[in-house]
Amino acid sequence: MPSSQRARVFVMAALLSLAALAGCSRSPPDSTPDGVVRLWLEKMETSTADPRAAREAYALLGPATRRNLEVRAERASRIQGRRFEPHEMLAEGRFGLKFRPKTMSVVGASGDEAKVDIVGADPAVERATVRCAREDGVWRIEPELPEVTDLPRWRDGG
Template identity: 35%
Template sequence: MRSPIVVALLSSVLLAACARELDDTTPEGAAALFVDALERGRDDRSALREAHELIDEESQRRLYERARSATALGAREYEPWEMLVEGRSRLRFTPRRGSGFRAREEGEGRAVVTVSGEEPSQRADLPMVLEDDGWRVVLDVPELRTAPE
């Protein structure tokens, strides 16, 4: 019989090994990296830049426009990754370890990753797109409205 300490240590080593293997070559890997970067972004604002790099080009363009607009209205310069709003970009639950990220294809170069928490009601779908540099999360960033001229 293994002691609880040995089991916990082995589990930690296995989880760390799995975490190192995550990359953006799969929809699940890119989604997990994105969620992790957003979570770290609560305490380390530089992690938001990592999250920004894991979103699709169109979402990045729209966040850039929002940052430019915020800079024009404010007293300081804003970066596009600072536009990742906490309530709209982050999950409201912790993904289940191991099987918390499952992808399904939605056509060529498109997928949806379902992120699941411990409770059955804890689910979120992340649309994904394959771009030249890997799988990217597609955010719902509305176009900025301009004032009528």
């Protein structure tokens, strides 16, 4: 085979390989609301065995949820006398799913906000909705957390 023909075959093979790679590329999980929910659940489930997973799960939270956990970490630090990081407020070892998600679908998407409907094996009782918000072009989850309330102040009985 002449060298010019070999060069053409090589170029064609390289172009076909690049086309195949481009066709196989996937969007990052946080590019969709349901993708970020799946990723967050995965990170939370592995956080017991892998301490880095809690940090990674925290990074997938939206700004309102991160702020809530920052306030909780500040409070815990004052009460315990040692520094707590916000990701430590994700209950290590206490995370458990109430049910195994069977399907997830994006509902009520509008602009930079969306809700993900999660359904388990028994749709009548195994159902949850998670709010998501887009931040800097990627989706973050905003799970419902109780508001942080002021601590009671103790009065001196005298």
